[in-house]
Amino acid sequence: MCGRDYSFAKAGAAYAFRLFYVFWLDIMLNKTFEPAETEKKLYELWESEKAFSADPQSGKKSFTIMIPPPNVTGTLHMGHALTMTLQDTLVRWKRMQGFDTLWQPGTDHAGIATQMVVERALAAENITRQDMGREAFIQRVWKWKEESGGGITRQLRRLGASLDWPRERFTMDEGLSRAVKEVFVTLFNEGLIYRDRRLVNWDPMFRSAISDLEVESKDVAGKLWYVRYPVEGKPGETITVATTRPETMLGDAAVAVHPEDERYAALVGQFVRLPLTGRLIPIVADLHSDPEKGTGAVKITPAHDFNDFEVGRRHNLPMLTILDEQARVILDEIEDELTSVEGLADPAFVKNLAGLSREEARKTIVAELERLEWLEKIEPHRHQVPHAERGGAVIEPRLTTQWYCDAGKLAGPAIEAVTSGKISFVPKQWENTFFAWMRDIQPWCISRQLWWGHRIPAWYGPDGHVFVAHDDADAQKQADAHYGRTEVLSQDEDVLDTWFSSGLWPFSTLGWPDKTPELAHYYPTDVLVTGFDIIFFWVARMIMMGQHFMHDVPFRDIFIHGLVRDERGQKMSKSKGNGIDPLELIDAYGADALRFTICALTGIGRDVKLGRKKVEDYRAFVTKIWNAARFCEMNGVKAQDGFDPQSVTSPLGQWIIAEASTAIQEATKALEVYRFDDYALSCYRFVWNCFCDWFLEFAKPVFASDDTAEAAEIRAVAAYVFGIILRLLQPVMPFVTDELWTSFGFGKQGSLISQAWPEPIVLAGAEAAQAECNHIIRLISEIRTVRAEMNVPPSQKAPVFLQDAAQHTMERAERWQEAIGRMARVSHVALQQGNVPRGSAQAVVGEATLIIPLEGLIDITAEEERLKKELAKADDEIAKTDKKLGNENFVARAKPEIVQEMRDRLAAQQGESIRLKAALARIS
């Protein structure tokens, strides 16, 4: 327990003692940090104190991030943990910088995904949605949503995400539905939404159209069937077509050959008979046919293949649909033309195909062709087969009437937003990908034959006339005016593509189409943080919709982060079973550790390889901070009101304040350019390698000394710098930092989140302090190295004598006698006088040479070897620098400051060489 109860003793003689007792035993930090407890307590506190609330009336500048709404069916995976951690880090940082921050939460209704979940649950009860009917089914989905949906929002809280929860939206809630209708009606009236009958990617499993983006090509080992088609009027003559889909020949409308293919030139314009149906189809010349592939002649099935569809259009061919919505054979459109011809299949055979699946039909048809000897040969063949990204069914191109959005028209202003720099991608590289897709954008099929989603606000009259309106009353009014009488209307059965509503997210969540204060204050938002996988699905559409309806970009920056992979670089996936559950990591190591790990590993444009081990390693950093805090606490370090860093006079104090300022600059600069890795690592380095390894070590003798004035100053400085550390790390590790913020008396529990981001300061006269501390650090390091290399046990203290030391060097060494003693295991430091004792180790630091008498403890030969090695290294460097300076071209053409740097370097190297030689002479 991190007991925070100040159970003050009653007044009395023992009061002072009790106060002391209470201080040490009741409010000391625990030996270890317990994340679970702190996280729960703090998150609840933040939420109840409305620490995440945005306030459009605040008068402050806004900083806004729209959450990429996770599917309402979703559970938190590593990808979420990554993107949400980055967003939260930015939001928390900007909040500290004094912005009115809005991180807009919400979830997506995710049409197909959610419908699938509920249908699966129904299947367990042996019910289909068709059994239930549309209304009951939708009610059932809503019920599911209320009970089990949105679990992800609870999980986001575990991560520490500072989302403004009371503003949570759902893509199908009332307000957003209103926005969807408004957009649909407007775009329809502008002619940018229309109905069209053309080929779509049809998912026979869901029995719905899907967009190009939802289709995934997969390389599949298939076959190429060579089928002979008899040429009409030329008995015995045939043309052989090669096909990967023999079952679609029922819908063939032509055979195409290349116009310049001499083999077939004479046949163009002739007719062939389809071996199965007896239907006569023409041989046409079309560039689509590739003479190099197969036989150079291809069958054309316009209603079941995208390329063939185009060929069909060019040659005015009939478009015969021979597969139904479940991809079963359907004969309605070809039955009338079945002809009984000698040598061809019997019409009865074809009639028996009705109702067969694609796969069964293929088998049956191939067998029949073989029996009738129309099949020439079969070759193995690898080809690309379109699959539904969700569900995995093989896509069947199908001729249907769907609603389309004229993305081509909307793309222009979206492209302009990026070319003009109103929107910047980070990394910039992604702009090319964006342009490539936007400039070749296809009409967007927005209707889906599902039940769960925004129902298309279109109504049809008895004659099929369409009325698009905000509601049925409005549609009825239009219809009454149109027909001059009251006719019964029926609403379109279809719903809109889920991305249609998420495309409106940046403004629909803010109350659009109403003119709300939120909309005025938070739009355009500042940055969108997301993965590259949804640039087309979502990012592009938000830009198009934002430009069209808000006449402004939806966000200024787009930070595109990589994918989370496992430690071996494999994509995390359910099927591979290599996923890691972020909640489990939070349980094991704490949210702070997970969040810090994510930031530390997020470089620009790189995937994040994340394993347990990494989180475990960075958890050590959380522990390190905790222990540093305990040390400070034990030494009486606590928040001091009115502390003025400019009043600090000790070199140690000035030095660490200057170092802290550098860390603040680095961290701030890194966050400004989305370098989460640099941000995390500069904090890490400052805390661990500067504050803990040096400052606290230097502080130990001060705290232990009798000089209470100096000790008091260093205590105050320690508190001041530790406060900076906590504020610097709050965005990435909000829990442990807040806990410590309170422990040190900086503020009450939960208050760190709203503290000001630290500003770097310039300390007058800090340069001298920095030079002094850096010199002492070098001195100590050098002594440590020599001792370690000579295998001197740390228990063995030895004096250090300075040979040829300048006066100020000597003075410094004396001032830091105590620290050098502790940190380098030195008994005392003194100027070297007289002869160097036998058996001494030596090291060169600046103008001075350190002499460490260790007679009997070191091997003189080894020391000689060591010094020789050092000397060789120094001479090597001299040679390199010498060579450079000897090059006339270098001296003449290189920047003067570089030349000067080289000259300085040479002088230093030569000095070192001379001193090393002297050291060698002394011991040999």
Add this chain to the structure above:
RNA sequence: GGGUGCGUAGCUCAGCGGUAGAGCAUCGCCUUCACACGGCGGGGGUCACAGGUUCAAUCCCUGUCGCACCCA
């Protein structure tokens, strides 16, 4: 086939014109009164390869090879 990104220490990655860096791993020493989730120190790289530009190239340009991803 078109495009993009990447090849730097055993591993994961920074650096991107002026003497090669970090973390982890490894090796040695240390249970020193915040921390062994620790401290101190060491070893380890012709920066994929081949050309070119430059006084100077891991960094810029061209090509080759290898890996990954996207589009067709």
